[in-house]
Amino acid sequence: MQQRTTVVERFSTFIQFAEDRFDRWIRDLRLHQGMKKQLAQGENAAQLDGFWTLYWYKLWHSKGHDRAAAHLSAYLQEPCYWAAQSITQRFTNVPWTLADGFQSSIAYTDRILKGYRPDYGSDLKAYARTAFSNLMRDQLRQQQDIHICSDWGLLRRLSQAQLQRSLEAAGFPKTEPHILVWQCFKAIYIPDPQRTVRTLPPPSLEQFAQMTERYNQLRLQLSPPLPQLEVEALVDHLHAAIQAVRTYLTPAFTSLDQPQFAPDSKPPLADLSCDDTPMDLLLAAEAHAEQQQRIQQIEAVLKAAIAQLSPADHRLLQLYYQQTLTQTAIAQELQIQQYQVSRQLSRVRQRLLGAVARWSQETLHISVDSAVLKSMSDVIHEWLQQHYQLQVEGRDERGV
Template sequence: MQPRQSIIEIFSTFVQFDADRFSRWATESRLRRSIQGCLQKIPKENSEYFWVLYWYKFCQDSATASLAKQHLTAYLQEPCYWTSQKTCAGFASSQFKLSDCFQIAIAQVERVLKGFNPSQSSTLKNYASLIFSTAIRETLRQRQEVDICSDWGLLRKTSQKRLEESLQNTGLSPETVRAYILAGNAFKTLYVPSKASNSRQLSRPDDTTWEAIAKFYNSQSSQPANPETLEKWLLSAAKAVRKYLYPTPDSLNVSKGGDDGFELLDNLPGTQESLINEIVAQEEAQARTQQQGEINQILTTAIAQLEAQLQEILQLYYAQQLNQDAIAKQLDMKQYTVSRRLTKAKEVLLRSLANWCKDSLHISVTSDLLKSMSAVMEEWLQNYYSASSH
């Protein structure tokens, strides 16, 4: 991929794929005109960080949020691409292609912009990369589980709440949803496979079991159904669950409306005042940079003081990006033991960070602050071990 150089390109172009490989940067003409207009008013301002804060601010205003979001979506194309490439490579057996992972990730832009806080996160790119990576991993792992399970195994693993959400997502009437859920409950109650059976690859229930399922269902419903109908319903329910758990990703890069549609540039409120505010924000950012250096030192020292096994688990989890099951196998321990020790390691690091805030910044540590610090620490761990792996 050829990196973008100018501010105009960075905030107005999108990745185009060809045969699952990067092809070119495609320009969105409305965004290009928008950023050109802004640069004409402030020709000397060529700081990428400045324009990120500029558009992020306008994301908070409903009148300008759409345009600002499109500019920032363009801006996040590169971290989205590199994160997708790195994460996808870790799932060699996945049927997902790089372009699929890219679309899964870029669909999280709304979540990124909602959760990003310039005063707490280092940069929008780093924060977005964390969200993108998490979203791709969750989807791929979920998809792998869905692919492995037979329809009957999937139904046994699906909770009633998830089943209800999946059925509602298909647009079925409330009455039909209730009937399907009742059928699902009858299936789970009457079809109890032996312990020796593979829970993921359950086979179809035998005819005797289907008769029992139908009898159970009819005792609970005023609208009787025969075994064939119930089997058809349950297969449809399994299909609905698969679709719900693995929706087709839609690109946010597609422009809605014609190329010469509405223009928001002339309606941006308080442009000059906002620019002054952002310049002040840049000065404040220098102070944050110093604090981030101190945070880096605090957490690096805290990691070095952890038990050797806790350090190894962090290394495997963040640097090698292994899940807890894989770590458990490698270290010959139970998955729940890995989970507990990973949690313990994070608690030690969070305690060090909280003490630093209390002693250096003279801030009272509240539950809300701990939650924010936990997010900052998670981002830091991702970046720290990513850098060490290279």
């Protein structure tokens, strides 16, 4: 993958795929011109990625600025790409291609930004790569569960909220009849507990008739009453619900090579203002300097805490973060059980978390509650990934 070499490119270009491989960077002209104009107003700090990630993040966070979101989406192209590549290479049986994984995840950029906490010294690129990876794993687990279920097993596992969202996404003008049909299905179709959701057979004709009878009784209790259904219509409602759910939970992908706009159309960003005052840039520079200082302080705390770990704990962190082995592979390497690896990793991370929490209380006077601890834990996980990966890259450059 070709690296973007300038800050203007990193905040104004987007990946184009060709046959599931990186093809080239596509420039968004409006973003490109906007970044060049911003750089012309700034000074040395404005040449740094960290300055602009913090600048655009604060603008997005405080004002919901569309242009800031677009710049951040451009910047996060690379961490999303590397996360997708890691997932598709590591899990060879996934139903995604690299382009599929990238496209399905970059759409959740807003969710990634909402979880980002720059106040704790977190690097956006490192955080995003971890967050995109976790998002893809969650999506894969969900899709795997869906793919292995029979149609009737899927309806049994479904929640009403999921069905409601699926029907709305499919464009059903009225969802009440389908939801009542599904409730009748759940009440009548009680499968054999020995059967798994993967292999649940269709209901019998007698069960379909019982569902229809139940539906026609319950529909009268609603105001206004729902239309009466025959057995065939009830079965059609169930099949329509199954199709809507599968489409919603495992959406189809549209090729990234499709043009976003017609040749003669006006880009949606064209009407957005690019003017920011010098005071905005000055405040952003001060915030960036403060964040960099905090990052250095947290790094010092973590490095000191790691130096106090036992050789066994050092080895565990190297296997997990440096060699990126799975917990199962680590268990085989250390000749212990997988649950022991999980417990030991949790214990080591808790020890590092305690060191950062104490420093935060004593130095920053932060009140440490569960939400703060969760954010700190995420930051430590990101930092460990980056710290050990830099060690690998440093050895590669030296040839040792």
